[in-house]
Amino acid sequence: MLLTxxxxxxxxxIAKTSLSVRSYSLASQKVAMSNFEKDKYINYQRIExxxxxxxxxxxxxxxxxxxxxxxHLDDPETQEIVRGxxxxxxxxDRVACQDATAQMALLQFMSAGLPTVQAPTTVHxxxxxxxxxxxxxxxxxxxxxxxxxxxxxxxxxxxxxxxFWKPGSGIIHQIILENYAFPGGLMIGTDSHTxxxxxxxxxxxxxxxxxAVDVMAGIPWELKCPKVIGVKLSGKLHGxxxxxxxxxxxxxxxxxxxxxxxxxxYFGDGVDSISCTGMGTICNMGAEIGATTSLFPFNSRMGxxxxxxxxxxxxxxxxxxQENLRADENANYDEVIEIDLDKLEPHINGPFTPDLATxxxxxxxxxxxxxxPRELKVGxxxxxxxxxxxxxxxxxxxxxQAIDHGVKVKSEFTITPGSEQIRATIQRDGVMDxxxxxxxxxxxxxxxxxxxxxxxxxxxxxxxxxIITSYNRNFTGRNDANPATHxxxxxxxxxxxxxxxxxxxxxxxxxxxxxxxxxxxxxxxxNGFELPPNGYDSGENTYQPPPTDRAHxxxxxxxxxxxxxxxxPFDEWDGKDIKEVPILIKVKGKCTTxxxxxxxxxxxxxxxxxxxxxxxxxxxxxxxxxxxxxxENVFTGEYKAVPQTARDYKKDGIKWVVVGDENxxxxxxxxxxxxxxxxxxxxxxxxxxxxxxxxxxxxxxxMLPLTxxxxxxxxxxxxxxxxxxxxxxxxKPGKPLTVRLTKPNGEHEDIxxxxxxxxxxxxxxKNGSCLNHMKKxxxxx
Numbered sequence: 191m192l193l194t195x196x197x198x199x200x201x202x203x204i205a206k207t208s209l210s211v212r213s214y215s216l217a218s219q220k221v222a223m224s225n226f227e228k229d230k231y232i233n234y235q236r237i238e239x240x241x242x243x244x245x246x247x248x249x250x251x252x253x254x255x256x257x258x259x260x261x262h263l264d265d266p267e268t269q270e271i272v273r274g275x276x277x278x279x280x281x282x283d284r285v286a287c288q289d290a291t292a293q294m295a296l297l298q299f300m301s302a303g304l305p306t307v308q309a310p311t312t313v314h315x316x317x318x319x320x321x322x323x324x325x326x327x328x329x330x331x332x333x334x335x336x337x338x339x340x341x342x343x344x345x346x347x348x349x350x351x352x353x354f355w356k357p358g359s360g361i362i363h364q365i366i367l368e369n370y371a372f373p374g375g376l377m378i379g380t381d382s383h384t385x386x387x388x389x390x391x392x393x394x395x396x397x398x399x400x401x402a403v404d405v406m407a408g409i410p411w412e413l414k415c416p417k418v419i420g421v422k423l424s425g426k427l428h429g430x431x432x433x434x435x436x437x438x439x440x441x442x443x444x445x446x447x448x449x450x451x452x453x454x455x456y457f458g459d460g461v462d463s464i465s466c467t468g469m470g471t472i473c474n475m476g477a478e479i480g481a482t483t484s485l486f487p488f489n490s491r492m493g494x495x496x497x498x499x500x501x502x503x504x505x506x507x508x509x510x511x512q513e514n515l516r517a518d519e520n521a522n523y524d525e526v527i528e529i530d531l532d533k534l535e536p537h538i539n540g541p542f543t544p545d546l547a548t549x550x551x552x553x554x555x556x557x558x559x560x561x562x563p564r565e566l567k568v569g570x571x572x573x574x575x576x577x578x579x580x581x582x583x584x585x586x587x588x589x590x591q592a593i594d595h596g597v598k599v600k601s602e603f604t605i606t607p608g609s610e611q612i613r614a615t616i617q618r619d620g621v622m623d624x625x626x627x628x629x630x631x632x633x634x635x636x637x638x639x640x641x642x643x644x645x646x647x648x649x650x651x652x653x654x655x656x657i658i659t660s661y662n663r664n665f666t667g668r669n670d671a672n673p674a675t676h677x678x679x680x681x682x683x684x685x686x687x688x689x690x691x692x693x694x695x696x697x698x699x700x701x702x703x704x705x706x707x708x709x710x711x712x713x714x715x716x717n718g719f720e721l722p723p724n725g726y727d728s729g730e731n732t733y734q735p736p737p738t739d740r741a742h743x744x745x746x747x748x749x750x751x752x753x754x755x756x757x758x759p760f761d762e763w764d765g766k767d768i769k770e771v772p773i774l775i776k777v778k779g780k781c782t783t784x785x786x787x788x789x790x791x792x793x794x795x796x797x798x799x800x801x802x803x804x805x806x807x808x809x810x811x812x813x814x815x816x817x818x819x820x821x822e823n824v825f826t827g828e829y830k831a832v833p834q835t836a837r838d839y840k841k842d843g844i845k846w847v848v849v850g851d852e853n854x855x856x857x858x859x860x861x862x863x864x865x866x867x868x869x870x871x872x873x874x875x876x877x878x879x880x881x882x883x884x885x886x887x888x889x890x891x892x893m894l895p896l897t898x899x900x901x902x903x904x905x906x907x908x909x910x911x912x913x914x915x916x917x918x919x920x921x922k923p924g925k926p927l928t929v930r931l932t933k934p935n936g937e938h939e940d941i942x943x944x945x946x947x948x949x950x951x952x953x954x955x956k957n958g959s960c961l962n963h964m965k966k967x968x969x970x971x
Contacts, residue, residue, distance in 0.1 A: 260412075289343055290315050292380065309405050316361045341856040342747065358732055363387070371387035385481070418523050423531055432681040452634070453485060488508055545943065566657070573658065585625065599630065613632075642791070789858070840870055846871065847913050890961075895945070
């Protein structure tokens with residue numbers, strides 16, 4: 191249709207009027223963020239207003255993640271916006287903390303001296319429950335053993351106006367998806383798998399506790415402007431292929447560091463074949479490729495899930511805003527990956543790394559070529575990645591077929607419900623009975639073996655064996671502290687089928703099982719319910735709201751406690767270059783946060799910095815001798831454990847540095863991996879490259895995270911060298927520093943190192959930490 195100038199102006203006037211009405215409509219609606227926070231509202235108007243400014247400035251189509259991130263800018267008028275370069279100052283909608291990291295986050299918040307959190311915040315008790323014999327008994331034991339910590343978290347939450355989810359409520363990410371995530375929101379969480387909420391169209395980012403404290407204190411939160419990787423999905427999921435296989439495939443393409451500094455944004459016709467919880471699975475495991483977060487556009491599957499979880503008003507509000515809950519047409523991505531779901535087959539990833547992706551059809555030959563253990567000892571389903579009603583019913587459909595043929599699992603088989611709501615619903619609907627009748631054991635609504643909370647008895651430490659999980663992470667020793675355990679990752683359906691066969695090479699698409707009569711039978715593809723036909727059963731009420739009167743609440747920490755310890759400020763920078771300090775350890779190969787600050791039995795010390803520092807880098811491999819937790823004191827010649835050597839240096843007033851390899855600090859968001867070296871008198875970590883969260887955490891604690899300008903310079907360093915870091919007296923953004931190596935024979939060699947500090951972060955370093963800087967600014971006001 192051709193328009194005259196008059197006609198064009200008339201249409202433009204109508205469009206302008208429509209936009210004005212829409213803006214008024216957004217501003218006039220008061221839709222609560224959650225059913226637990228009726229006085230906290232979703233602010234789509236802020237996003238709308240910010241985007242008007244940003245669109246005018248950038249004059250280009252925006253991706254979905256850009257709309258949400260830029261929609262939360264603190265100052266859209268003046269904020270520099272360059273992907274991969276600018277540091278954005280953002281105003282997140284909320285904060286979520288799990289119990290292991292919440293301890294340190296709350297201790298830091300307490301030391302800031304503020305009376306209440308400035309952003310909606312929740313604490314979730316999920317990490318401290320060890321899997322031992324079964325859900326109910328394990329939960330009772332955990333509540334007894336961890337009483338001091340749970341009491342601290344409960345009273346601190348009550349004192350500072352924080353919602354508290356008690357032990358047994360479920361895993362943080364499942365609780366967030368069920369109750370708090372909403373399309374277009376921005377959330378930070380003190381756990382690396384916070385991106386799970388991307389399944390509901392939320393930009394949800396894993397951070398360290400110090401970042402959480404910024405938002406809790408009402409300070410704009412910093413994030414380097416993410417690049418955007420687009421994943422275009424076409425076709426439909428079918429047969430044995432599940433949402434998990436999409437992220438297993440993507441991990442194989444991008445590797446564990448391919449997503450670093452980027453948001454992974456899914457789009458295309460294939461998106462609509464994935465359930466909301468399936469999208470959550472994909473976003474959750476996006477942490478394993480180093481992505482800042484992952485995200486799906488709002489669609490009807492999200493609306494259905496919101497309504498099923500008693501949030502119909504949010505669904506309706508999102509539908510009115512959906513043009514800003516999807517990417518603009520012709521939006522530009524820094525990289526695009528295309529996956530045809532019609533051709534995608536189930537995958538098994540691992541062992542020892544989540545990006546070693548193998549299609550099921552090729553797994554038998556790959557296992558034989560690598561001499562991986564064929565017998566499957568344990569299959570484990572559930573966790574924050576795969577514990578939805580859909581996951582459980584699809585797995586149960588496989589188990590039911592086995593039961594009907596008189597067959598039970600040949601391997602040990604465990605089931606972890608993601609939340610009390612999931613547990614209650616699958617119990618009511620008979621799903622749990624099917625999974626236990628096939629031989630499964632139901633664990634507590636908690637993280638359990640996924641994070642090493644597993645009192646495993648069936649193999650000896652050092653015994654080579656295979657396990658397969660529907661979890662997200664499979665680093666060496668992560669699940670059971672056994673470095674010889676070959677841990678593989680797959681969908682819950684594949685895990686269930688392999689547990690029934692007891693054989694890692696079993697391909698349920700092509701292979702047969704033997705029934706009780708000795709006859710072969712094949713498993714039919716899984717089927718299940720996206721949402722429970724009879725609705726969700728909330729189960730027991732495990733939520734503690736903050737009291738109306740918080741003045742009487744007392745938070746105490748026993749000075750003699752082995753679990754909790756009040757924090758003391760770190761020393762400020764002395765204003766000088768660092769001169770001839772020793773290398774505590776030159777780490778060889780993969781060094782995750784599990785290597786730097788192990789979980790499992792060490793989780794109980796997450797609130798006590800001195801005690802947990804005894805696990806610092808005990809998993810890192812010393813390049814000098816190929817051993818873990820064995821380093822030389824360069825002054826005495828003695829070989830001791832890494833933390834003991836660090837303590838010896840600290841006692842003598844000696845600073846030290848760590849040298850590392852690629853993607854140093856990948857994995858968990860745990861800031862203890864940054865707090866511990868700072869507490870033990872470390873000053874710098876010099877590596878080929880960093881994982882995003884760990885680099886930020888180091889900066890927050892006043893450490894110097896530095897990268898080799900030439901990665902090959904890593905090979906020039908002898909662990910016996912002394913290190914000087916020159917240029918700190920003129921420390922500026924973008925200006926490299928010089929590392930001077932003093933060799934054992936007295937010769938010197940200079941190498942260039944880079945950093946990503948901005949002006950504000952340099953102030954953190956100078957003041958000794960971000961928290962010190964925050965308190966200094968507050969004192970000056």
